[in-house]
Amino acid sequence: MDSLDFAWLTADHWSAFERLFGARGACEGCWCMYHRLLAAEYKPNRGENNRAAMMALVERGAQPGILGFHEGQAVGWVSVSPREAFPRLDKSRVAKPFDDQAVWSVTCLFVAKEMRRKGVSVALLRAAIGFVKARGGRILEGYPIIPKKDSVPPVFAFPGLISAFHAAGFRTCAQRSETRALVRYDLV
Known part of the structure; x- marks a missing residue:
């Protein structure tokens, strides 16, 4: 998908983020807070509380992701x-640290329904590579799904599909389950 422009989520782009995520916060009120909170914190905060938590991150100057x-x-x-922004990763068998290297993590991809299957995920991953490299990151890591079937329902595809990560140049470093992998892109 060559016709995309990219920007970090900042307060200037908050309304675009809200429109993309819609009233449901992308999926069941997540607002992309699932990995930023431990399980005990996440469940009671779904919906408006997660939206407010993401907005607070943005208002504090954090740039928690990239919009296409x-x-x-x-x-x-x-x-x-x-x-470090994703404490839930440390509790995950699939995403536990691969080594002691400092990494940036891709935890979620969300694409508007009408734009799915058009290469948007690959374009977003390539944008993430460039943005992280520009900020001095050395390794970018993801935890994609390895589909058992030809398609995965969108609600379950939020970590991204391994095919998109491979198309963006990531390599598989570990496969700790039949359906999930740990992939990396070396930025140096």
Whole structure:
């Protein structure tokens, strides 16, 4: 998808983010807070509390991810931050640290329904590579799904599909389950 423009989520782009995520916060009120909170914190905060928590991050100057724009409308999102921003990853068998390297993590990809299957996820991952490299990151990591079937329902595809990560140049470093992998892109 060559016709996308990208921008970090900042207060200037908050309304575009809200429109992309819609009233449901992308999926069941997540607002891309799932990996930023431990399980005990996440469940009671779904919905408005998660939206407010993401907004507070943005208002504090954090840049929790990148929006992809097509013809001025946000059509895609990739959550990308230093791994420390995602405490739930340390509790995950699939995403536990691979080694002691400092990494940035991609935890979520969300694409507007009408733009799915058009290469938006690959474009978002490539944008994340560039944005993280520009900020001095050395390794970008993801935890994609390895589909058992030809397609995965969108609600379950939020970590991204391994095919998109491979198309963006990531390599598989570990496969700790039949359906999930740990992939990396070396930025140096």
